[in-house]
Amino acid sequence: MDITEGTLLDGRLRYMQPREGFRSGIEPVFLAAAIPVRADQRILEAGSGSGATLLCLAARVPGIAATGVEIDPVLVSLAAENAVANGLNGLRFVVGDITGTLEIGLFDHACANPPYHAPGGTPSPLASRARAKIAPAGLFVAWIAALARYLRPNGTLSLILPAPALPACLEALSAARCGSVMLLPLWPRAGQRAKLVLLRAVRDGR
Template identity: 40%
Template sequence: MNGSSECSRDAFLGGRLHIFQPRKGYRAGVDPVLLAAATPATPGQSVLELGCGAGVASFCLAARVAGLALTGVELQGVYADLARRNAMENGTEMSVFEADLRHLPGAVKEQTFDHVIANPPYYERHRSTPAEDAGRDVALAGATPLSDWIDAATRRLKPKGYLTMIQKADRLPDMLAACDHRLGSIRVRPVQPRPGRAAELVILQARKGGRAAFGLEAPLVMHEGASHKYDCDDYTSQVVKILRGGDALPWGT
């Protein structure tokens, strides 16, 4: 998979990052970039990405925030290898472990982190049709329940640490149900494709030991206008700043 014929080298953040991804199979798009933008990390903090894939979210976050200690856990060996390759390609240090998040290696279980980030599979295995490519199928509809993702994240968070997760909007009830007494200060930001359209994604933030009231943020609108009329990406100015410039997506706005 690491051969040039099987991978593409794709630009992110306006060319600040270059990421090797499989030409066939799961390929990262804007979602991990939004996840990174919504993570409120500060220089010197530690970040664990569960299901890191090729590492796009972690590397986008590191491009915005200097001095982060990055760790990734990825079930599929092909993608774990790509994450290591992409770390070298972009001059970013990241410890990547090939492991099931339900059975984390000792080197990860011995640590706690300021932030845990995740972009879990969007579809429930029993409600979806398997993809032809095995890697894409695991990435889009893995067998691990969302409750296990959130439990693993919560266990690895430091007190007052943040969980940030992006997911399909119709999975929000599952996410909220999995946030037990250990997590609080929950905030949710809907992501709408266009003005007036229903949200297709949500970004959830929760804090270990948080006590603030639940907050529903103003939606992030991805595209200008009610429909696509021109041969261009027509992203809103805020989204352009995130996708091209690596800007943060602040909470409380």
């Protein structure tokens, strides 16, 4: 696989990712900034890719213990290399399906930048990009239910997603007994509708 190296957070972090396929944008940076984690807490990410979200989070809050679950073993290896390259020893990346059975314990916080495009149209010929972008039927329900399962009582679940996906996400959160929802629309500029929304819910919240 052809790898490209760049930086995150204005050069604070070295970051390797595949040259082709799904590439990290601004979403992981926003997501990491929104998670209310402390240095003594554990955090779980579903679909962690090359590790951008957890790298940014560990740079902001040194001392966290974070686990990224990713189905693509190539991306898991890259994420682990990124953690080592930046001296972030509290990050662990594992190959797995977040909706399956994983022996990873419980967490204070969970997060995801889930696939969001409905099936249809012309799929990407690159499997990794298709997995990262295409949302099969029931994905929000399955991912949110799985993440909620790994949360301690009153743990938080943070997501970043396109605004049109919000109704399905809110329904899935309710089914997973996650409430006390806070929303932050990300407006591109004044007078324009938000394309992305940051969302945080609380396990067993109202």
